[in-house]
Amino acid sequence: MSDSAVLFKNVSRHFGDVKAVDDVALEVKDGEFFSMLGPSGSGKTTCLRMIAGFDRPTSGHIYLYGQDVSNLPPYERSVNTVFQDYALFPHMTVEDNIAYGLMIKKVSRAQRMKQVDDMLDLVRLPGFGHRKPSQLSGGQRQRVALARALINHPKVLLLDEPLGALDLKLRQQMQVELKNIQQRVGITFVFVTHDQEEALTMSDRIAVFNQGKIEQVGTPAEVYEHPATSFVASFVGTSNLVSGEVAKRITGSDARFSIRPEKIHLAAPSQQMGAEMFAADGKVRDVVYLGLYTRYLVELDGGGDLVVVEQNLKTTSMDVMKVRGQKVRLFWQKDHVRYVGG
Amino acid sequence: MLSKKKSQPPGERASWGLKLGSLAALLFLHVPIWLIFLYSFTTDESAYTFPPPSLTLKWIPQAIANPAMQEALMLSLRVAALATVMALILGTLGAAAVYRYDFFGKEAISFFLILPLALPGIVTGIAIRSAINLMQIPFSFWTIVIGHATFSVVTVYNNVLARFRRTSGTMVEASMDLGANSFQTFWHIVLPNISTALLAGAILAFSLSFDEVIVTTFTAGQQQTLPIWIFGQMLKPRNRPITNVTAMLVVLITALPILLAQRLTARSSDTEGEKS
Numbered sequence: 001m002s003d004s005a006v007l008f009k010n011v012s013r014h015f016g017d018v019k020a021v022d023d024v025a026l027e028v029k030d031g032e033f034f035s036m037l038g039p040s041g042s043g044k045t046t047c048l049r050m051i052a053g054f055d056r057p058t059s060g061h062i063y064l065y066g067q068d069v070s071n072l073p074p075y076e077r078s079v080n081t082v083f084q085d086y087a088l089f090p091h092m093t094v095e096d097n098i099a100y101g102l103m104i105k106k107v108s109r110a111q112r113m114k115q116v117d118d119m120l121d122l123v124r125l126p127g128f129g130h131r132k133p134s135q136l137s138g139g140q141r142q143r144v145a146l147a148r149a150l151i152n153h154p155k156v157l158l159l160d161e162p163l164g165a166l167d168l169k170l171r172q173q174m175q176v177e178l179k180n181i182q183q184r185v186g187i188t189f190v191f192v193t194h195d196q197e198e199a200l201t202m203s204d205r206i207a208v209f210n211q212g213k214i215e216q217v218g219t220p221a222e223v224y225e226h227p228a229t230s231f232v233a234s235f236v237g238t239s240n241l242v243s244g245e246v247a248k249r250i251t252g253s254d255a256r257f258s259i260r261p262e263k264i265h266l267a268a269p270s271q272q273m274g275a276e277m278f279a280a281d282g283k284v285r286d287v288v289y290l291g292l293y294t295r296y297l298v299e300l301d302g303g304g305d306l307v308v309v310e311q312n313l314k315t316t317s318m319d320v321m322k323v324r325g326q327k328v329r330l331f332w333q334k335d336h337v338r339y340v341g342g
Numbered sequence: 343m344l345s346k347k348k349s350q351p352p353g354e355r356a357s358w359g360l361k362l363g364s365l366a367a368l369l370f371l372h373v374p375i376w377l378i379f380l381y382s383f384t385t386d387e388s389a390y391t392f393p394p395p396s397l398t399l400k401w402i403p404q405a406i407a408n409p410a411m412q413e414a415l416m417l418s419l420r421v422a423a424l425a426t427v428m429a430l431i432l433g434t435l436g437a438a439a440v441y442r443y444d445f446f447g448k449e450a451i452s453f454f455l456i457l458p459l460a461l462p463g464i465v466t467g468i469a470i471r472s473a474i475n476l477m478q479i480p481f482s483f484w485t486i487v488i489g490h491a492t493f494s495v496v497t498v499y500n501n502v503l504a505r506f507r508r509t510s511g512t513m514v515e516a517s518m519d520l521g522a523n524s525f526q527t528f529w530h531i532v533l534p535n536i537s538t539a540l541l542a543g544a545i546l547a548f549s550l551s552f553d554e555v556i557v558t559t560f561t562a563g564q565q566q567t568l569p570i571w572i573f574g575q576m577l578k579p580r581n582r583p584i585t586n587v588t589a590m591l592v593v594l595i596t597a598l599p600i601l602l603a604q605r606l607t608a609r610s611s612d613t614e615g616e617k618s
Contacts, residue, residue: 083515
């Protein structure tokens with residue numbers, strides 16, 4: 001028990017007829033960077049809000065380090081949250097924002113200011129203490145929100161899509177930085193996101209949510225390479241899902257399978273394959289040149305399409321465009337195919 | 343304050359016709375008020391002659407020393423202060439309820455609150471008078487206060503609700519998340535964020551109440567508020583200069599707070615309560 005930071009036992013949360021969270025069991029281990037990944041409305045944020053105490057489960061129990069907190073108000077739980085919109089207090093300086101939790105706990109002012117300085121160093125904003133939140137950029141506000149949560153030394157830090165409002169460059173920089181900070185402070189992070197790349201980049205483990213249920217829990221590599229369901233295969237990265245007649249022509253069985261676009265190779269129609277390969281013939285219908293790689297849409301001869309991605313190691317946009325309309329043979333290793341239910 | 347200048351569209355200048363028209367409209371609105379100011383200093387006792395034969399300051403001490411005027415002024419101030427307090431409490435609670443909770447009739451609340459102000463004063467006045475009659479409450483100081491509070495609530499309500507909607511709702515959650523209970527959250531987070539909205543709403547409520555005539559005539563007993571006293575004075579040509587001085591006083595007492603309220607709300611929309 002003491003090993004698990006957060007434990008969900010048969011937790012459900014209904015809003016009227018809507019089962020936002022439907023009988024979820026979940027374990028987050030101590031010191032882990034744990035991501036809850038899913039589309040909007042999948043229940044991941046509701047789960048986070050139930051850990052924070054802003055929402056109570058309709059049924060089931062939530063434990064924090066062995067203690068049942070299902071019905072405790074937010075201010076009696078040793079968790080803190082970094083909000084999606086940061087929720088900084090606009091009438092207070094950065095310093096007072098960060099010190100807010102300590103002020104409520106009646107820590108002396110001198111003590112507070114010392115810890116605030118440490119926190120400002122941790123989030124690399126030294127000297128920003130006297131500014132107002134309105135004088136900060138999005139990325140800086142986000143760091144202040146992080147510092148304001150971490151100063152309380154929560155047992156678990158909850159992050160609700162904290163990078164959503166940042167531009168791509170800043171987001172990638174913050175991803176690395178968040179991960180570094182987590183490793184330095186050693187606090188359990190529970191991170192909610194709908195961005196699969198973000199989840200893959202930062203997490204020790206990922207729970208993939210869909211329609212109030214967890215579809216799969218695993219390390220980034222497990223979730224990406226061995227998707228348990230067709231939903232996971234299509235939501236985490238892109239996948240070709242093949243089933244029915246088309247699947248039968250390729251594999252000999254009509255069991256549904258998924259294959260990642262980057263695992264498929266393009267070859268001339270006459271190319272011979274080894275026994276460890278699956279192959280399919282078709283015609284290139286569409287070519288999209290994306291700089292780093294090119295995406296091909298191939299129409300299979302017997303119906304169905306496959307998306308193929310190839311890195312532009314030697315080719316240029318002129319070369320790849322010529323492939324449009326040509327007949328090709330696609331092939332990929334049999335052990336790259338995942339048979340997925342649902 | 344800087345952002346105000348930036349946000350104005352660049353270039354385009356108004357035509358002379360538009361400028362003259364605007365100037366004419368402004369003069370039409372304001373010249374009568376300035377005339378009252380001018381007449382406050384005229385030596386002419388009984389009639390409004392223009393231009394004044396000559397100017398004097400003698401009416402000002404006379405007006406201020408007038409016991410009837412003092413009584414009316416004190417009554418108006420007390421009524422306005424109490425009506426404002428009632429408007430503050432009810433308006434804030436109403437705004438909080440509409441912002442936080444879902445309930446039957448929520449959409450209609452704003453409409454119901456603005457009705458007493460939006461309806462012609464005569465209708466509001468008659469309605470309140472018949473209600474007070476029906477409940478057999480004697481007309482008194484308190485009936486005036488209640489009458490004024492009915493149409494003042496909406497000024498606070500609108501200001502505070504607008505502020506609530508502009509502030510991030512997660513701020514309250516953030517405060518609780520950081521260990522503050524409901525009372526601490528209200529004191530440290532909610533109150534500072536709505537304080538300028540409260541002040542602006544209160545100043546408007548005060549001004550509305552202070553110069554109200556119509557509803558007051560229906561809800562007052564024997565009492566005379568300042569505007570009603572002035573209205574009565576108009577019939578007595580002898581006291582006209584004193585009345586003019588008093589009118590000038592009313593303009594100052596109501597206009598200055600409104601200016602202040604505008605400045606407060608304008609400034610706070612620049613810096614405070616912004617959704618980040």
